[in-house]
Amino acid sequence: MHSSSLTLRRFFCFNVSASASASTSSKKKPVVFLGSPQVSATVLDALLNSSASPNSNFEVAAIVTQPPSKRERGRKVLPSHVAEHALNWGFPSDLIFTPERAGEEAFLSNLRDLQPELCVTAAYGNILPTKFLKIPLLGTVNIHPSLLPLYRGAAPVQRALQDGVKETGVSLAFTVRALDAGPVIAYERVEVDDHIKAPDLLELLFSEGSNLLIRELPSIFDGSAKEKAQPQDDSKVTLAPKVTPEESWLSFDQEALVLHNKVRAFAGWPGTRAKIAVFDETNGQREILELKIITTRVSNRGNIQRNEDDDITFIKGALVIPCGGCSELEVLEVQLPGKKVVNADAFRNGLRGRKLKKL
Template sequence: APSSSITPSSSTTAITSKKKSLVFLGSPQVSATVLDALFNASAAPSSSFEVTAIVTQPPSRRDRGRKVMPSPVAQYALDRGFPSDLIFTPERAGEETFLSNLRALQPELCITAAYGNILPTKFLNIPPLGTVNIHPSLLPLYRGAAPVQRALQDGVKETGVSLAFTVRALDAGPVIACERVEVDDQIKAPDLLALLFSEGVPIMLFDDWSKLLICKLPSIFDGSAKVNAEPQDDSKVTLAPKARISPEESWLSFDEEALILHNKVRAFAGWPGTRAKVLVIDDESSNNHNILELKIITTRVGSNDKIRDNDVHDIAFIKDALVFPCGGRTDLEVLEVQLPGKKVTSAAAFWNGLR
């Protein structure tokens, strides 16, 4: 009999060579890192699973040309030769046509990584082994859509990535595994997000990563991960809402201390960015002045040992930085800026352009 056939027996367990069906959900570029690892792992001779479908955000207008383009995950899958008819792009994950197509595939497990849509109960009921999410925080800390941004804004010294079962409540499911990561005081949100998702992959796929984590995917497939997963401590929950990150929140107020502003620049790097208005006086003896709107790209907290001859409210250029006086007698050193419609430039180049 073929190896995939089942022979009834009262004394033996039926064995099938059929690989388990896994559906991946993700949208941005960082999610493609996880998908790449899943593709590579599923291609191994010893693999027990295969990626049978991909769910991602619909095509949208991106880049300066405003062309309608597939999500980075969809584009990556197409480039890998994944069948286009198995890449689903529903507006909402609760659409009945989409759910019907998903049920027809009979997935045993779904894995999500920054998919970007709420998963309704009707979706969560489809895979018998559940849905597992890679979340870039140490749950129950920073539940929500902006965990990396809010962690950086708070100035945390440590964060991490969690592998958890998805339940109807936001990021509240039992945790399978987590890995802690030290946070460099200069790292920005896009770089930290990429780092955390790359850390999240070994949690799932490799049996000896930093000698701390065992291979989690087989335990998810055999059901033991669900049995051993740790419920979250709801008394320690903190939230990381994205809804409140708006262009208005991106303005810097120099009444605040430099460390707070530095953390805000790191947290809001990429989107929505951080901005400041600078008054440029051409001639102190006249009223000739301009207000420039700057996007603040890279900063560091001043060492407070700078000697300045100018007024306490003036911006100075010292060594390689524009030095902004801030609250609490602190200084924010700005290393890179961007004028509207222009490329990112160094503080030195910007300063020289004013002369």
């Protein structure tokens, strides 16, 4: 737990001018890192650790991240995960910048004062204007969690899982004004497990991306990365638009595999939700429950005969929901509004004999 004085120091020191603290070593190339969520901290760790090695020829001269925002269910305004992580490393608070927009002149002035050789972005979350991209001598490189030109956009991991891909990867590419369209320096392929969820896959890809970045830094610094970087094939572009809360509803008219992939893709945020009917046969009462569907699998019992009443049944460890195409979705974990996540057996016990039907 951080003290209130430390929290205040963090809030008031983010946007202090860097000019007073930009005394970087003349022997080391200044690199500026841009990132915001927890997965970005993996990349920051890799850069800080590599820069601290005896034979390193670069240093992290500054960090750029999103401004403090409401987190922990909106109760507190807190620094971004990357800002918090950097401060825990002992990184100078006056070299952590949190502009609302990356095109703000005061911020760009501070960035110019640092004279960065290279900028590195990893899930920064802000559009970089041309006047930003012109500042670093060697350009800006981005770690993107897909095999570009596939899944350009804000939600590459979620959309890839939603599509049920068996393979994805992470790309290291130069940043240009067009979204995720720059030449690709290198990439790493990753097999996708049938049950991995978006947060875990995202963490894995940024871990691989960190290794890729450190491996390719020498070629970026000596200029050979510019020569070997491959232009993207625009004919193969697919897009990964931002996920919206409205997409979180499940429709059991779709096949179980489609729904299972959606549950994996939207895990964490926004999650997946469904409405089911609860019947009490003793008094005939009917109630509609809204459930958050946490963990699923596709039933391997083969094709089934759809019962007329669309009953939701139970097997050990799962509630079984009939879906489109004579398929079944086995739901292993659920969450009621305001309650903790429970497994299917615990949920069944809470029904006290009442029956479930899909709507």
